[in-house]
Amino acid sequence: VQLVESGGGLVQPGRSLRLSCAASGFTFDDYAMHWVRQAPGKGLEWVSGISWNSGKIDYADSVKGRFTISRDYAKNSLYLQMNSLRAEDTALYYCAKAKFPIGTQYYFDYWGRGTLVTVSS
């Protein structure tokens, strides 16, 4: 299993950024995928999750209405479109795979290395 995030960088407040996560080594279609972030020196914060069939999508209150999660089954890829970025969105963003297929028990058994998003003027 490999998860490789990309798309991070330095962005001004109010601007947008799109993160990607390329997945391999497992049947991507069968597993929910999530984004979890970690601000510098801080703990883990769940951001968003998308079910195996894209039928259920959820967001943390802190990003609801600004971020959009999606997945491309043909490309085995997960995305996070981040709009109206704020300084408090500055963090390392991890892509994480749900341990169990199909269901809703969201333990995360594989994580990428993360992509750093810095929101600053």
Add this chain to the structure above:
Amino acid sequence: DIQLTQSPSFLSASVGDRVTITCRASQGIRSYLAWYQQKPGKAPKLLIYAASTLQSGVPSRFSGSGSGTDFTLTISSLQPEDFATYYCQQLNSYPPVTFGPGTKVDIK
């Protein structure tokens, strides 16, 4: 949302010590709890899920227990590679998934 607290926030221990970390939920979460280990500059690693089930490949010195609101992670004999930060995670009331604030285990 369900809040998780961990104690202690920091502990200093020696190789060979038995270490116990506690995670408490603000309301009952049955057994929907996981423990992760994170080393500096690395992604979190799943150690325990469903409160007490050892993830494949994780050494047996790690164990988890508890249900409802009170949970523990125990390292029976601390090894040099175990110095890290440990997080609990609940998923009983999804969304959201929530994580505890972390417990840093340092070398005495």
